[in-house]
Amino acid sequence: MTTDKGNGAKGPLTGLRILDFTTNISGPSATAILADLGADVIKIERVSKGDDARHMSPQWNGESAYFLAINRNKRSMALDFTKPEGREIILKLVARSDVVVENFRKGVLEKYGLDSVTLVRQYPSLVYCSLTAYGEAGKDQWKPGYDAVLQARTGIMSITGSREEEPSRAGVSILDAGSAMWAAVGILSALFHRERTGRGQIVGTSLFETGIYWMNYHLTSYQATNRDPVPQGARHMAFAPYGTFQTADDLILIGISNxxxxxxxxxxxxxxxxxxxxxxxxxxxxxxxxEELEQILSARFRQYPSAVWIERLEAAGIPCSPVQKVSRVYRDPQTEALDMLQKVQHPHIPELRIPRLPVRLTETPAEIRSPAPLLGQHTRVILEEIGESHRLQELVDKGVVGV
Incomplete structure (x- = not known):
């Protein structure tokens, strides 16, 4: 275990150092989980533009809402590892790290000797995780891909929405977030293995594999019925009544499973x-x-406002909920009771609140200790930690690092 420089963490991963080469959504979401659990995550970013997620809309006081949400608790080092001096610094950081995480297209890091096979051979205790679009085998392993593209490829879009002729993507990036979770599970499993054996290993997951796994019961049902499932809207193919109903003023959802x-x-x-x-x-x-049952119930539900129905149904022990918009979720008393939106002190955004990791640990709590970093905010101190601060100006002049 690598001892960090006192990032103030109390979580179970305190003392672990993660070298993070990831960009966009899936990889940074994985390293955000590890950072919230206490790991010291060093985020390597391009000197001029940084992570592409910094430029995603909407922008808030010059900061991307996407970037703010999934890059908290990290330290940013702006560094060009394609240059010899940059690669030299990366190798010094690898030697001091427990885990490397990357989501480059296959083949990119091989050119610089920073791929999984090379680094794990050189550092046998290293855990090296790669997140890809299509996985590590098959002819599609070389393809780029984004969440919506893989939702289409893995069949998720074909069962999402209300009409078969108009498939929809899920409203959140479920494959980015899902592959991030599997990456975190894989990394923690590999670290547990290392704790017992002293040996690191290569960890891998992908958006495609995640999509196939999320489709598990649909793929199993297809084998039983030989029929393609179709979009159900808010319905559930296995139960009725199950879905949304219009009341006198708003939509509610009920779930009747027996x-x-x-x-x-x-x-x-x-x-x-x-x-x-x-x-x-x-x-x-x-x-x-x-269809007949829903017609009968719909006529009843339209007689009273949603608040009346929610009160009645909850009193009867019926699983139900209003269909809330984000503005209502933000102010939901349950969101507040669980302290799900934690205040973060950001230099450009007052009163920033970010959803915390949805895990409770009584002895070693996950927490948001710091906001998403500014580009290159920690370059100087990280160079000091590896004994390279005397070269700072030289490296800046050569475009190797940014501060």
Whole structure:
């Protein structure tokens, strides 16, 4: 374990150093998890422009909202590793690091001797993680890809939305975020293995593999039925009633996954006779007669405002929720009760609040200790840590580093 320079962390990964070559969403989301858990993450960025995510919209006082959300707790070093002096500095950092994470296109880092095979051979205790679009095998391993492209490729778009002829991407980058989670799981597993054996290893995941895994029960169901699933909107193909309903003023969503809940629903809605109706008595019956059931319930739901229905349904123990917009989620009392939006002191943005890691640890809590760094904010101090501060001006003049 590499002892860091006192980043103020209390988390379980305090003392670990992560060298982060990642850009955009998936890789930085993975290293954000590790940083929140206490690791010292050194983010290597291009000298002139930095991470591409710095330029994503919307911009807020000159900072990208995307970048702010997933680069907290990191230190930024602006460095050009394509130059010999830059590569030399990188190797010094690798020698002092526990983990390297990258999401370059396949073949890029090989040109500079910074690929997984080379570095793990040179540093046997190193854990090296690569996030790619299509994985490490097959003819598509060389292709670039983004979240929406891989949602299309892995079938997620074909089952998302309301109409088969108009597929939709998920409203959040589920493959970027998902592959980030798998990368973090893989890295932690490799570190546990190293703790027992002293040996590092190569870790890999991809957006494609994540998409296939997220489609697990659809791919299994296809084998059983030989039928392609179609978009269900807010419905669930396995249950009814399950989905959104328009009330007198707003949309709500209910989830009825068994006969007991359906009976409670009908009592709460004042139509208890539906529970004994042979068309709806059991879940397979309700799925088969979904359209008719939804018409009956929709007419009832339109009679009262959403707040009335939510109160009634919750009192009956029915899983339900208003369909909230972001503005309501931001002010949701449960968001506040869980302290999900943590205040961060950023030099350009007063009162910045960022969603914390959704994990609770009683002894070694995850936390947001610092905002996303400015480009090259920590170049000088990192050079000091590896004994290269005397070369700072020379390296700046040559365009090797930025401060």
């Amino acid at each position: 006969d007991v809940l359906f009976e409670k629903l009908t009592e709460a809605m004042g139509c208890a006779e539906l529970a004994s109706d042979p068309r709806f008595a059991h879940n397979p019956d309700r799925v088969a007669n979904r």
